[in-house]
Amino acid sequence: MRPDTLRAIARRNDYALPDDLESLYRFRDFAHFIEVWILTTNALRTADDFRQVVTDYAAEAASHGAIYLEGIFSPAERVARGVEWDEIFAGYCDGAQEARELHGVEVRLTPDIFRGATAEQAEQVVRHSARYRERGVVAVGLGGLEAEFPPEAYEEAFRLAGSLGLGSVPHAGEAAGPASVRGALEALGADRLRHGIRSVEDPGLVTEIAGRGTVFDVCPLSNLRTGVVRSLGEHPLPRLVAAGVRCSISTDDPAMFDTDLTRDYAAAASLGVSPRAAFEAGLAGALCDDETRARLRQVGDAFPWDR
Numbered sequence: 001m002r003p004d005t006l007r008a009i010a011r012r013n014d015y016a017l018p019d020d021l022e023s024l025y026r027f028r029d030f031a032h033f034i035e036v037w038i039l040t041t042n043a044l045r046t047a048d049d050f051r052q053v054v055t056d057y058a059a060e061a062a063s064h065g066a067i068y069l070e071g072i073f074s075p076a077e078r079v080a081r082g083v084e085w086d087e088i089f090a091g092y093c094d095g096a097q098e099a100r101e102l103h104g105v106e107v108r109l110t111p112d113i114f115r116g117a118t119a120e121q122a123e124q125v126v127r128h129s130a131r132y133r134e135r136g137v138v139a140v141g142l143g144g145l146e147a148e149f150p151p152e153a154y155e156e157a158f159r160l161a162g163s164l165g166l167g168s169v170p171h172a173g174e175a176a177g178p179a180s181v182r183g184a185l186e187a188l189g190a191d192r193l194r195h196g197i198r199s200v201e202d203p204g205l206v207t208e209i210a211g212r213g214t215v216f217d218v219c220p221l222s223n224l225r226t227g228v229v230r231s232l233g234e235h236p237l238p239r240l241v242a243a244g245v246r247c248s249i250s251t252d253d254p255a256m257f258d259t260d261l262t263r264d265y266a267a268a269a270s271l272g273v274s275p276r277a278a279f280e281a282g283l284a285g286a287l288c289d290d291e292t293r294a295r296l297r298q299v300g301d302a303f304p305w306d307r
Helices: 003-012 030-041 047-063 075-080 085-103 119-131 151-163 178-186 197-201 203-212 220-225 237-242 261-270 275-285 290-302
Strands: 068-071 106-109 112-114 139-143 192-195 215-218 246-249
Touching: 003 047, 030 075, 047 068, 047 085, 068 085, 075 085, 075 112, 075 119, 085 106, 085 119, 112 119, 119 139, 119 151, 139 151, 151 178, 178 192, 178 197, 178 203, 197 203, 197 215, 197 237, 215 237, 215 275, 220 261, 237 246, 246 261, 246 275, 261 275, 275 290
Parallel strands: 068 106, 112 139, 192 215, 215 246
Antiparallel strands: none
């Protein structure tokens, strides 16, 4: 949510926010980002709020050329604050439908289990996600305080997700190192990893990931602004690509990190990753149906990449 949208939602829900959100979005570190993320997302209360989040972002993403998104939301935290599960899921799924109708963007949804969630909360995320598979929910993720909550604690929830036909797309290798990545791959059966960049601390792991063909969703400017990397020039993306790891390019939380798709793609290009290579990696990792994948492939093949 861009600040003006967030302010409007907060006003209609009578939720107090600091006046200067832009300053609030200057993060000290990853933990501070999580603190601010919880503060701001608590403004979301109704199905219409959740719908608006999707359609507004789809409009923004479309303006940068996006045609397909896999978006993340964190339902259990909203439920813990009194919102009903179906209010949340129906709102996001309505937004995905509206995004297609209004902006021509295909949106699939990958609800997160937040790190620190109880086993019951994690199971509920999975079961409600499965109920909405026909409306575009394709996978379950794991997000939040990575260094404090290793992935192995959520193995049962992700095993259940797989049995119900949902993919696995956890965050790992951002605020914690190779052990977190291995846990996501082995305990959670990750189909794709959000971030994954700290795999470079273990060359053997990088070789294994390249061999598996696991796609990383890399967010260069987010990593810079949370302090995961000290400078863009030190970002591990070129080393991962050189080792054969397929890396798509994403924005993470674009409003909070003062970025957008164009800027993150430009950052990746400055590190040697072309837009076409990022598109190909994204297509390889996408969890969409075969018909959608074929259409995306046609778009990629027809696009004048060298223009």
